[in-house]
Amino acid sequence: xxxxxxxxxxxxxxxxxxxxxxxxxxxxxxxxxxxxxxxxxxxxxxxxxxxxxxxxxxxxxxxxxxxxxxxxxxxxxxxxxxxxxxxxxxxxxxxxxxxxxxxxxxxxxxxxxxxxxxxxxxxxxxxxxxxxxxxxxxxxxxxxxxxxxxxxxxxxxxxxxxxxxxxxxxxxxxxxxxxxxxxxxxxxxxxxxxxxxxxxxxxxxxxxxxxxxxxxxxxxxxxxxxxxxxxxxxxxxxxxxxxxxxxxxxxxxxxxxxxxxxxxxxxxxxxxxxxxxxxxxxxxxxxxxxxxxxxxxxxxxxxxxxxxxxxxxxxxxxxxxxxxxxxxxxxxxxxxxxxxxxxxxxxxxxxxxxxxxxxxxxxxxxxxxxxxxxxxxxxxxxxxxxxxxxxxxxxxxxxxxxxxxxxxxxxxxxxxxxxxxxxxxxxxxxxxxxxxxxxxxxxxxxxxxxxxxxxxxxxxxxxxxxxxxxxxxxxxxxxxxxxxxxxxxxxxxxxxxxxxxxxxxxxxxxxxxxxxxxxxxxxxxxxxxxxxxxxxxxxxxxxxxxxxxxxxxxxxxxxxxxxxxxxxxxxxxxxxxxxxxxxxxxxxxxxxxxxxxxxxxxxxxxxxxxxxxx
Ligand SMILES: Nc1ncnc2c1ncn2[C@@H]1O[C@H](COP(=O)(O)OP(=O)(O)OP(=O)(O)O)[C@@H](O)[C@H]1O
Numbered sequence: 001x002x003x004x005x006x007x008x009x010x011x012x013x014x015x016x017x018x019x020x021x022x023x024x025x026x027x028x029x030x031x032x033x034x035x036x037x038x039x040x041x042x043x044x045x046x047x048x049x050x051x052x053x054x055x056x057x058x059x060x061x062x063x064x065x066x067x068x069x070x071x072x073x074x075x076x077x078x079x080x081x082x083x084x085x086x087x088x089x090x091x092x093x094x095x096x097x098x099x100x101x102x103x104x105x106x107x108x109x110x111x112x113x114x115x116x117x118x119x120x121x122x123x124x125x126x127x128x129x130x131x132x133x134x135x136x137x138x139x140x141x142x143x144x145x146x147x148x149x150x151x152x153x154x155x156x157x158x159x160x161x162x163x164x165x166x167x168x169x170x171x172x173x174x175x176x177x178x179x180x181x182x183x184x185x186x187x188x189x190x191x192x193x194x195x196x197x198x199x200x201x202x203x204x205x206x207x208x209x210x211x212x213x214x215x216x217x218x219x220x221x222x223x224x225x226x227x228x229x230x231x232x233x234x235x236x237x238x239x240x241x242x243x244x245x246x247x248x249x250x251x252x253x254x255x256x257x258x259x260x261x262x263x264x265x266x267x268x269x270x271x272x273x274x275x276x277x278x279x280x281x282x283x284x285x286x287x288x289x290x291x292x293x294x295x296x297x298x299x300x301x302x303x304x305x306x307x308x309x310x311x312x313x314x315x316x317x318x319x320x321x322x323x324x325x326x327x328x329x330x331x332x333x334x335x336x337x338x339x340x341x342x343x344x345x346x347x348x349x350x351x352x353x354x355x356x357x358x359x360x361x362x363x364x365x366x367x368x369x370x371x372x373x374x375x376x377x378x379x380x381x382x383x384x385x386x387x388x389x390x391x392x393x394x395x396x397x398x399x400x401x402x403x404x405x406x407x408x409x410x411x412x413x414x415x416x417x418x419x420x421x422x423x424x425x426x427x428x429x430x431x432x433x434x435x436x437x438x439x440x441x442x443x444x445x446x447x448x449x450x451x452x453x454x455x456x457x458x459x460x461x462x463x464x465x466x467x468x469x470x471x472x473x474x475x476x477x478x479x480x481x482x483x484x485x486x487x488x489x490x491x492x493x494x495x496x497x498x499x500x501x502x503x504x505x506x507x508x509x510x511x512x513x514x515x516x517x518x519x520x521x522x523x524x525x526x527x528x529x530x531x532x533x534x535x536x537x538x539x540x541x542x543x544x545x546x547x548x549x550x551x552x553x554x555x556x557x558x559x560x561x562x563x564x565x566x567x568x569x570x571x572x573x574x575x576x577x578x579x580x581x582x583x584x585x586x587x588x589x590x591x592x593x594x595x596x597x598x599x600x601x602x603x604x605x606x607x608x609x610x611x612x613x614x
Contacts, residue, residue: 003156007148007325011109014149017102021154022161024095029162029303031084031091033169036299038077041068044292103150107142113332114138120336122402122422132218133211134331141324144317148325152311152318159307166304173293177279181304184272188265188308192315195261199254199316203323206254209247211327216240258316265312269305276301342421346413350378351428351510351540353399353417358408360394368394369563371408376510381536383551384544385584386560392544395560396514399542400431430508434515436499438490443472444479446498450506458505465534466501467527468494493524500528510540517545548581548588557581 008015045068057065063075072080118134163185170178220227220236227233280297283289289297353376360369369391376382376399384392397403398410401417410417412425438446447459454462459479463469471494475481483489490498496516503511513532517525529550535541545551552571559567559574559581566580574581 003153004148004322004325006329007106007145007322008153010113011106011149013109014102014105014153017098017105018149018153018157020098021095021102021150022157024091024098025154025158025307026161026165027091028088028095029165029307031088032303033166033300034084035081036296037169038068038072038081039299040292040296041072042074042077042292043295044068044290047291099150099154102154103146103148106145106149110142110145110328111138114142114328117332117334121334130211130215132214133327136211136214137324137327137331141321141328144321144324146321147314148318148321152314155307155311155314159311162307163304166300170297170300173296174280174283174289176283177276177297180279181272181276181301184268184275185304185308187268187272188305188312191261191264191268192312195257195264196315196319199257199261199319200323202250202253202257203319204326206250206320207323207327209243209250213240213243213247216243254320261316262313265309269302269309272305273301276304343415343419344421345415345424345428352376352378352413353510354411355395355398355405356409356411358398358405358410360391360398360403361406364406367406367563369398369405372560372563372565373408374558374565374568376540376542377555378509378540379536379538380555381532381541381543381551381553383554383557384542384560385546385548385551385557385581387584388546390560391563392560393514396431396512396542396544400429400512401425402431426508428508429510429512430503430506431512432496432499432503432514432516434518436496436502436516438483438495438498440483440485442480442482443475443498446483447479447502447505450502454505462501462504465504465531466497467524467531468497468501471497491521491524493521493527497524497527500531504531504535508539510542511535513541513543513545515544515546517547517550548585559584 045066050066060075063078064073066074068074068077114134114137163182167178167182170181217240220240224233227236277298280289280294284291284294355372355374358369358372359367361367372391372395384395386392394403398405401420401422404418412420412428417425439449444459447462448454451458460469463472472478472481500516517528525547532541532543533553543551543554551557555570556568557571557574558565559579561580567574567577569577575585
């Protein structure tokens with residue numbers, strides 16, 4: 001219970017450093033025992049009436065001839081003591097080094113595991129934890145394990161070894177005192193186990209509150225402008241204060257629990273040392289123990305309990321790490337979409353993706369897609385349209401392998417998408433969403449991530465197709481211009497055009513555009529549509545768009561309504577059908593004419609105001 005086997009087996013490289021740390025501590029206590037024994041034996045010799053004749057002989061001669069134990073002269077004892085002090089110093093130095101190596105190794109191993117897992121999970125990581133919680137767990141949570149590996153584990157094994165070593169040493173002087181010490185020792189781990197049961201509960205709440213606070217903080221920070229616009233920042237401030245207060249309370253609870261348990265352990269440690277010493281004193285007064293031996297027992301009594309007492313202190317800090325490790329394991333255990341035996345995609349010139357009777361639900365309860373079947377055939381433009389919430393983005397996410405159907409199947413060139421290696425799929429297929437991620441770095445860095453070996457000619461061509469070349473040449477630092485986190489130093493349209501240039505440079509066979517032109521300026525929108533039309537001449541393009549006028553030229557348009565595929569065909573065919581698509585076109589035209597009407601009315605009003613002003 002006090003050892004987390006899984007954690008240790010993951011960080012198995014730390015094991016040898018833990019063993020070395022224990023060895024260093026053990027060498028330290030053996031040195032202490034030797035020194036204390038010499039002091040005790042010297043006192044015994046003096047108490048027996050033997051005098052050091054310093055006035056008659058030189059110090060060295062006196063020390064050489066004065067025997068404190070059979071076969072051990074004072075001079076030998078001084079030399080051995082000096083050597084023991086030196087060894088203790090060296091072992092203390094190495095204790096620090098090995099303790100650090102053990103924890104550093106474990107932290108590196110865990111962070112690498114988390115990172116690799118996140119890479120394998122891709123967008124699925126949110127199934128297990130929220131983004132802020134993952135950041136907390138992998139930074140602070142892993143950091144909390146420093147004490148577990150660097151201090152707690154070595155101390156755990158040392159705390160088993162030290163009492164046995166001391167028991168054997170004291171046994172030679174008084175087996176009764178040694179026995180009393182030994183009987184009191186298990187009371188400390190017993191108290192640790194009792195406290196651990198309470199601690200586990202409290203620490204779980206502590207970590208939940210901590211993660212919630214982090215999440216609220218991140219969300220409020222990201223949405224600060226919206227909160228300010230709606231005057232909700234004060235309200236959110238108050239809510240965050242409440243969360244912070246509950247976090248403060250649970251932190252105080254953890255601290256007071258730690259303090260109380262340290263008090264209990266102190267009571268046991270001092271009580272045990274006192275009990276053993278009383279036995280020693282009793283034996284001394286009865287004449288069964290010499291004065292020096294009693295002093296040895298008194299001096300070693302604290303050593304008996306210090307290792308376990310220290311184990312208790314480390315234990316509380318380590319428990320925090322263990323609670324964090326539960327969250328780390330939850331993340332590491334998140335089911336991965338892909339099996340180890342995933343296959344590479346057979347090399348085809350073109351990509352055909354087929355949806356066969358696909359049903360999908362996010363939560364297993366509400367069906368979002370019902371029995372969808374269609375084919376994304378090679379070359380040209382295919383469109384998926386439908387009202388908001390009809391399931392367009394979900395379809396795009398299924399086609400690009402980000403989601404898996406609840407039932408039915410998706411095949412790529414005849415192969416089940418589930419079995420296709422993700423790297424291989426993305427070597428053939430790209431995806432551009434409404435919020436393409438632009439990374440902190442230069443514009444060139446962002447482009448090169450699509451094709452690190454791209455030539456300047458290819459980059460220029462991609463920028464030209466994405467209608468971004470002119471903008472870049474206007475920048476004083478051109479391609480070397482730094483963009484801030486998530487491209488926040490670029491406009492929405494520039495960001496999307498940069499994402500488009502990146503996808504063009506990647507030169508995949510198929511590209512899915514999911515509302516890639518929503519929420520951007522008209523100029524950028526037109527530029528992107530022109531580029532999409534150009535790309536569709538060579539590649540397989542699937543667009544999801546609410547702008548029906550832009551998909552008129554598509555070779556096939558699929559219409560979704562409440563998760564059902566209700567119509568498929570060309571623009572003309574669908575218009576003739578007078579069904580859902582024709583109605584959508586009509587609605588959009590009406591909406592646009594109302595908008596245009598309003599604009600012209602406003603324009604007329606403005607003109608008349610202006611005329612009146614003049
Ligand atoms: N992550 C999610 N978890 C649960 N339900 C979701 C999730 N994402 C979408 N949905 C639900 O699935 C349905 C289809 O959503 P989807 O985003 O695919 O629609 P859409 O047609 O792309 O809409 P829009 O045009 O507004 O983007 C909606 O009812 C939505 O509420």
